Amino acid sequence: MNASHLDSFLALCRAALGEQHVLTDAADQAPYLTDWRKRYTGEAVAVLRPGSAEEVAAAVHACHAHKLAVVPQGGNTGLCGGATPQADQASVVISLQRLNRVRQVDPLNNTITVEAGVILQQLQDTAREHGRLFPLSLAAEGSCTIGGNLSTNAGGTAVLRYGNTRELCLGLEVVTPAGEIWDGLRGLRKDNTGYDLRDLFIGAEGTLGIITAAVMKLYPLPRARVTALAAVANPRAALALLAIAQQRAGAMLTGFELMSERCLSLVTTHYPQLRYPFDRPHPQVVLLELSDNESEDHARAIFEALMETAFEAGVVQDAVVAESVQQSRDFWNLREHIPLAQVDDGKNIKHDIAVPISRIADFIDTTDALIQQAFPGARMVTFGHLGDGNLHYNVSPPVDESHDTFLGNSEAINLIVHDSVHAHRGSISAEHGLGQLKREENRRYKSGVELAMMRAIKQALDPQGLMNPGKVI
Amino acid sequence: MNASHLDSFLALCRAALGEQHVLTDAADQAPYLTDWRKRYTGEAVAVLRPGSAEEVAAAVHACHAHKLAVVPQGGNTGLCGGATPQADQASVVISLQRLNRVRQVDPLNNTITVEAGVILQQLQDTAREHGRLFPLSLAAEGSCTIGGNLSTNAGGTAVLRYGNTRELCLGLEVVTPAGEIWDGLRGLRKDNTGYDLRDLFIGAEGTLGIITAAVMKLYPLPRARVTALAAVANPRAALALLAIAQQRAGAMLTGFELMSERCLSLVTTHYPQLRYPFDRPHPQVVLLELSDNESEDHARAIFEALMETAFEAGVVQDAVVAESVQQSRDFWNLREHIPLAQVDDGKNIKHDIAVPISRIADFIDTTDALIQQAFPGARMVTFGHLGDGNLHYNVSPPVDESHDTFLGNSEAINLIVHDSVHAHRGSISAEHGLGQLKREENRRYKSGVELAMMRAIKQALDPQGLMNPGKVI
Numbered sequence: 001m002n003a004s005h006l007d008s009f010l011a012l013c014r015a016a017l018g019e020q021h022v023l024t025d026a027a028d029q030a031p032y033l034t035d036w037r038k039r040y041t042g043e044a045v046a047v048l049r050p051g052s053a054e055e056v057a058a059a060v061h062a063c064h065a066h067k068l069a070v071v072p073q074g075g076n077t078g079l080c081g082g083a084t085p086q087a088d089q090a091s092v093v094i095s096l097q098r099l100n101r102v103r104q105v106d107p108l109n110n111t112i113t114v115e116a117g118v119i120l121q122q123l124q125d126t127a128r129e130h131g132r133l134f135p136l137s138l139a140a141e142g143s144c145t146i147g148g149n150l151s152t153n154a155g156g157t158a159v160l161r162y163g164n165t166r167e168l169c170l171g172l173e174v175v176t177p178a179g180e181i182w183d184g185l186r187g188l189r190k191d192n193t194g195y196d197l198r199d200l201f202i203g204a205e206g207t208l209g210i211i212t213a214a215v216m217k218l219y220p221l222p223r224a225r226v227t228a229l230a231a232v233a234n235p236r237a238a239l240a241l242l243a244i245a246q247q248r249a250g251a252m253l254t255g256f257e258l259m260s261e262r263c264l265s266l267v268t269t270h271y272p273q274l275r276y277p278f279d280r281p282h283p284q285v286v287l288l289e290l291s292d293n294e295s296e297d298h299a300r301a302i303f304e305a306l307m308e309t310a311f312e313a314g315v316v317q318d319a320v321v322a323e324s325v326q327q328s329r330d331f332w333n334l335r336e337h338i339p340l341a342q343v344d345d346g347k348n349i350k351h352d353i354a355v356p357i358s359r360i361a362d363f364i365d366t367t368d369a370l371i372q373q374a375f376p377g378a379r380m381v382t383f384g385h386l387g388d389g390n391l392h393y394n395v396s397p398p399v400d401e402s403h404d405t406f407l408g409n410s411e412a413i414n415l416i417v418h419d420s421v422h423a424h425r426g427s428i429s430a431e432h433g434l435g436q437l438k439r440e441e442n443r444r445y446k447s448g449v450e451l452a453m454m455r456a457i458k459q460a461l462d463p464q465g466l467m468n469p470g471k472v473i
Numbered sequence: 474m475n476a477s478h479l480d481s482f483l484a485l486c487r488a489a490l491g492e493q494h495v496l497t498d499a500a501d502q503a504p505y506l507t508d509w510r511k512r513y514t515g516e517a518v519a520v521l522r523p524g525s526a527e528e529v530a531a532a533v534h535a536c537h538a539h540k541l542a543v544v545p546q547g548g549n550t551g552l553c554g555g556a557t558p559q560a561d562q563a564s565v566v567i568s569l570q571r572l573n574r575v576r577q578v579d580p581l582n583n584t585i586t587v588e589a590g591v592i593l594q595q596l597q598d599t600a601r602e603h604g605r606l607f608p609l610s611l612a613a614e615g616s617c618t619i620g621g622n623l624s625t626n627a628g629g630t631a632v633l634r635y636g637n638t639r640e641l642c643l644g645l646e647v648v649t650p651a652g653e654i655w656d657g658l659r660g661l662r663k664d665n666t667g668y669d670l671r672d673l674f675i676g677a678e679g680t681l682g683i684i685t686a687a688v689m690k691l692y693p694l695p696r697a698r699v700t701a702l703a704a705v706a707n708p709r710a711a712l713a714l715l716a717i718a719q720q721r722a723g724a725m726l727t728g729f730e731l732m733s734e735r736c737l738s739l740v741t742t743h744y745p746q747l748r749y750p751f752d753r754p755h756p757q758v759v760l761l762e763l764s765d766n767e768s769e770d771h772a773r774a775i776f777e778a779l780m781e782t783a784f785e786a787g788v789v790q791d792a793v794v795a796e797s798v799q800q801s802r803d804f805w806n807l808r809e810h811i812p813l814a815q816v817d818d819g820k821n822i823k824h825d826i827a828v829p830i831s832r833i834a835d836f837i838d839t840t841d842a843l844i845q846q847a848f849p850g851a852r853m854v855t856f857g858h859l860g861d862g863n864l865h866y867n868v869s870p871p872v873d874e875s876h877d878t879f880l881g882n883s884e885a886i887n888l889i890v891h892d893s894v895h896a897h898r899g900s901i902s903a904e905h906g907l908g909q910l911k912r913e914e915n916r917r918y919k920s921g922v923e924l925a926m927m928r929a930i931k932q933a934l935d936p937q938g939l940m941n942p943g944k945v946i
Binding site: 106107108109110111152153155159160161163164166167176180181182183184185186187188189190191192193194195196197199200202203204208219220222239242243246247248249250251252291293294302354355356357358359385388389390425426427428429430431432433434438442445446447449450453454456457458459460461472473 | 579580581582583584625626628632633634636637639640649653654655656657659660661662663664665666667668669670672673675676677681692693695712715716719720721722723724725764766767775827828829830831832858861862863898899900901902903904905906907911915918919920922923926927929930931932933934945946
């Protein structure tokens with residue numbers, strides 16, 4: 001791109017956003033150009049930090065007029081490189097972090113209207129201050145933004161009861177690829193007046209426009225949350241326990257996480273202060289959470305009843321119900337330290353997959369066997385949101401092999417795992433999106449009809465192809 | 474259209490579907506050419522009754538090749554003329570009624586895979602036989618089809634807890650406008666591998682393709698359902714009761730319906746066998762329903778506790794909790810007979826609107842006043858799904874005016890009501906869709922940006938404009 005073209009672009013941006021919000025210095029830009037996992041580094045003509053939807057519109061309009069690619073970015077905590085520019089195209093990163101206002105809380109409508117750059121934790125806290133629950137919860141909640149959550153349709157630990165980010169959203173404000181503002185900020189539970197544009201932008205990872213604000217659903221704050229751990233013989237037994245828990249607890253069941261013995265021994269090895277609550281190892285442990293609008297005692301009584309049923313049915317080997325809020329926290333800590341213990345253990349080959357819940361046990365058996373066959377001694381570190389059919393199916397090297405060498409098998413192992421996912425009618429990206437990481441691989445599994453429709457929609461809404469190129473599609 | 478063109482089309486259809494499923498005789502066609510409310514009557518070159526997705530694809534392909542408009546039709550119970558062909562274009566009605574197989578029930582995954590022509594009640598019954606609940610419930614459930622429910626994103630009485638049809642669907646099979654089959658029949662709770670095509674087809678009223686099958690969510694069957702009626706002074710008090718009920722009952726609250734005194738007196742006048750349960754008239758009555766995974770007694774205890782809170786807060790004037798399944802049924806009967814009593818009373822001007830829940834009382838006050846000003850003596854018959862912000866806001870003539878004459882004011886009254894809805898950031902079609910009825914009106918309220926995006930998507934997926942022309946967009 002020639003200098004005068006660039007100058008005219010920067011002049012437009014500086015006039016619209018203010019000098020200090022147009023970053024061109026390499027050191028200033030650096031934090032925006034590498035993704036959280038440090039897998040991808042890109043380049044940008046400028047990093048823009050608009051402060052309002054109008055400024056986002058002006059910035060996108062300037063990019064559009066100058067044919068510059070637009071890479072929207074939230075908290076930059078994505079796991080697939082979706083918010084990192086590519087090196088092969090003149091790009092502009094638009095950071096939404098300064099759009100961080102809570103525009104409205106409406107407790108009676110059970111909604112909150114927030115700008116895209118609001119940090120997830122701030123959203124949770126604001127809801128709580130109004131006696132409400134915003135249920136989306138995930139590891140990066142201290143730094144990810146709701147705009148990023150929406151653009152990747154983030155999942156997390158409360159999907160079982162409350163759904164993905166998609167299900168928590170009622171309305172959006174979006175800056176279109178041409179730099180216009182679409183006001184779709186509806187706070188309605190029912191609206192059937194045309195095509196569902198909202199859900200098209202959700203999960204599109206910024207390839208169709210930039211989400212600048214959203215109306216999100218709130219829920220009554222439960223009076224109590226109680227967790228329990230149940231030891232089971234295998235994933236099939238865990239599924240039987242899920243069915244019993246759903247029958248007994250209904251919508252009170254807000255968490256159902258599976259952890260294999262290998263996961264938990266990794267955790268207790270690297271974090272010896274975290275106590276394993278059973279007197280002997282069990283092949284699989286399930287964490288269950290109940291949220292109760294009555295009382296802690298009521299939640300515990302439900303737990304007692306459902307565990308009794310599970311024991312009688314021979315589904316559960318051992319179980320312990322948390323006796324305090326602290327113990328509930330401790331149980332969650334075991335679960336949440338698995339990814340951290342994996343980091344301490346060394347690099348591994350990760351998969352974020354989903355299959356129909358009824359096929360999980362079969363998926364694990366089949367895929368474990370295929371990997372053992374191809375890579376004898378490989379160690380599966382499998383855990384995840386069993387209640388959603390979503391597993392983090394991670395593969396570590398045999399005990400005597402270096403983690404770095406083993407990573408060389410990534411492509412072969414991804415192929416085994418994802419082919420098996422596909423055979424089980426599953427998804428190769430359950431909650432992390434596609435970004436740059438899985439864009440190519442996705443084409444292997446999507447039908448031609450589906451890819452053609454995706455391309456037609458992309459072409460229709462972003463005919464110049466400037467929105468986050470090289471991602472998703 | 475000339476005879477040889479028509480002959481070649483019909484020959485293709487007869488070869489693909491069988492002679493008896495290609496209806497060209499006027500008497501055979503008649504039931505498919507008029508809508509349920511008998512507002513619209515159209516014409517068709519042929520009515521096709523394919524028996525499988527492949528036959529639907531063949532039929533659409535033939536229409537595409539012959540540039541004939543395609544009008545998909547389910548149970549033909551729609552309220553906006555969305556499934557009735559227009560007279561000004563050579564059209565083919567494709568009835569989905571023969572696609573009526575339940576393809577799979579997966580209790581462990583809590584899903585059911587059904588073809589588009591399965592009657593809603595059959596779906597509910599099949600779920601129940603497997604110990605599961607399919608929660609979608611609406612007046613036409615004995616004859617409407619799930620394909621039609623999906624295409625109009627139907628609402629009904631269980632949206633408060635379970636969402637609209639959209640929220641109950643995990644995956645779709647669709648025949649595209651070019652006659653290809655898209656297999657998106659995923660039974661996954663988490664899947665982030667590209668644009669959300671599913672939600673684009675849901676609610677598109679057949680203007681982007683034909684839904685031929687769907688994976689729908691199931692829920693555990695509650696052990697008990699108990700209803701109660703609460704008398705309140707005004708809609709504002711009803712909202713206060715809603716907040717208390719949500720706080721106390723959480724996800725157990727599965728119904729919250731508002732009925733004005735005028736609605737109930739209409740019902741008891743025309744259906745004297747239905748008993749009004751209070752000793753004196755109250756301005757508004759709320760029907761509440763709790764679904765309980767424990768027991769009937771537990772549900773009643775929750776009702777007692779929440780009504781006590783509501784009495785103490787001065788929110789409720791009187792309340793009665795059903796003491797038997799029959800009494801619960803009786804309470805629902807009062808609610809369900811309002812539309813029937815309205816038919817007996819004479820024609821009225823109907824609106825299916827939604828506003829943010831927090832603005833309902835203000836909406837009713839403001840709009841009632843505007844209508845009184847313009848049409849003194851007009852009687853509002855307002856009831857609906859208060860918990861969803863969805864009202865059936867119907868206007869009847871003054872006592873001394875003929876219903877038929879009063880209908881002449883439809884346009885003026887629609888304008889008052891819908892302008893008011895728009896001012897309250899609401900929706901002019903909450904759960905019935907647009908069809909032919911509200912297509913023009915919708916343009917008054919949608920922004921240019923939104924209409925342009927809708928048109929771009931329509932053009933991208935249906936470049937020949939053959940799918941259900943004259944509807945939605």
